[in-house]
Amino acid sequence: MVYRRTHQVVKRLAARRSAILAAARDAAADGGMAAVQIAPVAIRANVAAGTVYRYFPSKADLISELIADVSRDELAAIRRAADAAPGPSSALAAAVTTVAVHILSQRKLAWGILAEPVDVDVTESRLASRREIAGEIAARIEAAVRAGHLPVQDTALAATALLGALHESLVGPLAPDHADDTGRLRDAIQTVTLLALRAVGVMDARARGLVVQAVLPAKTLVGA
Amino acid sequence: MVYRRTHQVVKRLAARRSAILAAARDAAADGGMAAVQIAPVAIRANVAAGTVYRYFPSKADLISELIADVSRDELAAIRRAADAAPGPSSALAAAVTTVAVHILSQRKLAWGILAEPVDVDVTESRLASRREIAGEIAARIEAAVRAGHLPVQDTALAATALLGALHESLVGPLAPDHADDTGRLRDAIQTVTLLALRAVGVMDARARGLVVQAVLPAKTLVGA
């Protein structure tokens, strides 16, 4: 006879799965991807190492889902911020600022998701993650171009370049580390946003205005 | 009694060392850092695995030197190109273009040097490499600022962001792969250089002019 899965069991299984993913995320957030090892993650999630394999076929799958998860959250945040803006240029500024804020508030996690060396192959999910975020930014640039605020350009390339600039200057190895100094974090976000807007063709003066507007609502997020 | 090192021996040792480094570079150039493994490199260099350890204390050291080597070459190329330019803005454009050209002509190597996951810790030398290149770019931005061609800005941050933009859009996972289509390569270089110049505050129209000038001398390099 085949046992059916009780509602209770289904819930427990789902909870376990989330617990494992959450444990992985925590590990990544405070030790980078290097800390996402099966045994430690299992301990954090209060399960045995073998159990992890009942939920994820391999470490690569676990990490891939982790990446997808984090990306999903980030993408949602970007959309929310951009949609709340009054016009296409503001939306672009808001999107860029959001990415910057997210990166800065979870540097290790961001670095892990994006580029940190991992022993398994997660190229695919990283690629997908970038494609999503870059696509969103590209769409916002596109909108601003259509509105006549920006010169016509290769939006996909531009979006990719912007993300690269954000990542490198905020989480890259050369990024100055002022994790606690809120003022400086703000400055960095403003500076980088300004660079990004100018890069796609916003005039300096106008860009400065957009940056100020975009950073205001993001203020609270920096603390988070 | 202690034997002295004959001139001939000294030369042979030096040659071996270079051969090993060159083998490592070749391996990296066609298989990325993942292909830089002791045994295969030893074979390419026509030595036994153990011999590698007579020249480099560890794999990390080997890779670090490889990174330093490549960086040195790149830095020299950037300086050469920038110094040949007629003014500070042109110099900046030339520097940026040079980076772009180098990246594109050796994508796998560039990716390996910059960011590809490696199993040993080469953070330090990567950091040093980036610092050098970023420093050079920052100096060129600085010069343009002093000449009154650009608004005052955080040149270090700007340089880092520019490099990030170049890397991500040209070698990153989202970078389109037109390895053979020279025309498209040129376009990509132009587009990215334009973005970079505008990012630091060059007016759109002027930036377009600089880009054209900068790409002309770089033309031949693309083929290499």
Next chain:
DNA sequence: AGTCGGCCTGAATAGGTGTTCAGTTCTTTG
């Protein structure tokens, strides 16, 4: 309450690569 399916455990296994080292070969010296 009893039986049995399926989840969970965690120690043992597996596999891959950097590193070592005893033995061999090449070079220098008197």
Next chain:
DNA sequence: CAAAGAACTGAACACCTATTCAGGCCGACT
């Protein structure tokens, strides 16, 4: 040319962590 230092070889070793699996446990069905 013999003796001994230096360099080279490559198979064996070491280490590290993902993955497996035999056995225990819990909860579902009758």
